[in-house]
Amino acid sequence: xxxxxxxxxxERSLLRRHPWVFQGSIDKGKADGGETVRVEGHDxxxxxxxxxxxxxxxxxxxxxxxxxxxxxxxxxxxxLETAIALRGRMAIASDGVRLVHGEADGLPGLVVxxxxxxxxxxxxxxxxxxxxxxxADALLRLTGCSRLYERSDASVRALEGLPSVRAWLRGGSDxxxxxxxxxxxSGWKLDVDVAEGHKTGYYLDQRDNRARFAQVVRQYGCKRxxxxxxxxxxxxxAALAGGAERVVSVxxxxxxxxxxxxxxxLNGFDPARHEARDADVNALLREALKAGERYxxxxxxxxxxxxxxxxxxxxxxxxxxINRLALKLLEPGGLLLTFSCSxxxxxxxxxxxxxxxxIDAGADGAxxxxxxxxxxxxxxxxxxxxxxxxxxxxxxx
Ligand code: SAH
Numbered sequence: 001x002x003x004x005x006x007x008x009x010x011e012r013s014l015l016r017r018h019p020w021v022f023q024g025s026i027d028k029g030k031a032d033g034g035e036t037v038r039v040e041g042h043d044x045x046x047x048x049x050x051x052x053x054x055x056x057x058x059x060x061x062x063x064x065x066x067x068x069x070x071x072x073x074x075x076x077x078x079x080l081e082t083a084i085a086l087r088g089r090m091a092i093a094s095d096g097v098r099l100v101h102g103e104a105d106g107l108p109g110l111v112v113x114x115x116x117x118x119x120x121x122x123x124x125x126x127x128x129x130x131x132x133x134x135x136a137d138a139l140l141r142l143t144g145c146s147r148l149y150e151r152s153d154a155s156v157r158a159l160e161g162l163p164s165v166r167a168w169l170r171g172g173s174d175x176x177x178x179x180x181x182x183x184x185x186s187g188w189k190l191d192v193d194v195a196e197g198h199k200t201g202y203y204l205d206q207r208d209n210r211a212r213f214a215q216v217v218r219q220y221g222c223k224r225x226x227x228x229x230x231x232x233x234x235x236x237x238a239a240l241a242g243g244a245e246r247v248v249s250v251x252x253x254x255x256x257x258x259x260x261x262x263x264x265x266l267n268g269f270d271p272a273r274h275e276a277r278d279a280d281v282n283a284l285l286r287e288a289l290k291a292g293e294r295y296x297x298x299x300x301x302x303x304x305x306x307x308x309x310x311x312x313x314x315x316x317x318x319x320x321x322i323n324r325l326a327l328k329l330l331e332p333g334g335l336l337l338t339f340s341c342s343x344x345x346x347x348x349x350x351x352x353x354x355x356x357x358x359i360d361a362g363a364d365g366a367x368x369x370x371x372x373x374x375x376x377x378x379x380x381x382x383x384x385x386x387x388x389x390x391x392x393x394x395x396x397x
Pocket of ligand 1: 251303
């Protein structure tokens, strides 16, 4: 077993069960990509078993802080079993569920989503890449699914020196229909394509916020709704279900918008109540304002503007701008659901940005709720970096 020895004073983070060891913390030792290593303090004391990533700034991701643990196929089966059992207790109102959420489930770099009888997984670090077969076999056994699609095409793979992969890992076929499935979320039907959709196919992290949106649209009687960065229209379907008369979905992806239109029909709503606009949200908000459009509810769910804290300042300006415009487009008493999925912008900073946007818009508002990702995307106490999705529900004064 290869040993990674830390520099004096660099043990603290592992002792606090934070799962990452950065390159600069290592005194000596190296291993192959994904190889299991024993991490020791400068005094030789055991700290953790982990997977080595020779190419990444994050040199080791810890598997376990228990000296007696063996990192083998049975270890991965146990971790997966625990993760899946946890979801079973969460009373999730959907058959689209995140079964494994990386570090939060003690499986750094692994994301597994279940869509009906289909599994879709991302192997984002050298450790899970090395154990891919054991993980795939255990997943099929534990879920009873027979098909697993690999969506290891996220850009972070490059930081690990791993190639991009998008293919069936277990089961499946060349038929493009094989990667499509219709899930039932909060009673709505949503089509997901695990090969073509974003991430593993869909944004399951917003499930509870979509359900909540339907609720508040109804409660506050919102009639005209603007869903910005709509993707395939999850929030648009929610708005229609909540009684909105007219919903506009805006996205820069034409295929996503085509699905948004399809979702309106699939759920039995009159297509005349929905309009898909293929546009850049920033430009569209400005035009809508100029054209004198007004809305009773607006959703802002942009892509990650700040992947890390280093991008926070530029991201802050971008968030402020769209929130300012949205607040201007809202009628008094209107509802704003605004999100950030940037790891580099924490909930406090996001609150400040939106407050600043409101001042610039000459608006005030009541904070109805602070929003976060659905519980099957947990944040753990020891790994706060895992928290990424935050949002605010605001009622404009
Ligand atoms: N709210 C969605 C998820 C949104 S993901 C849901 O609940 O499923 C972010 C979306 O923003 C993606 O669909 C992407 O195509 C779109 N997007 C990114 N930049 C954009 C821009 N400048 N203008 C319009 N859409 C954009």
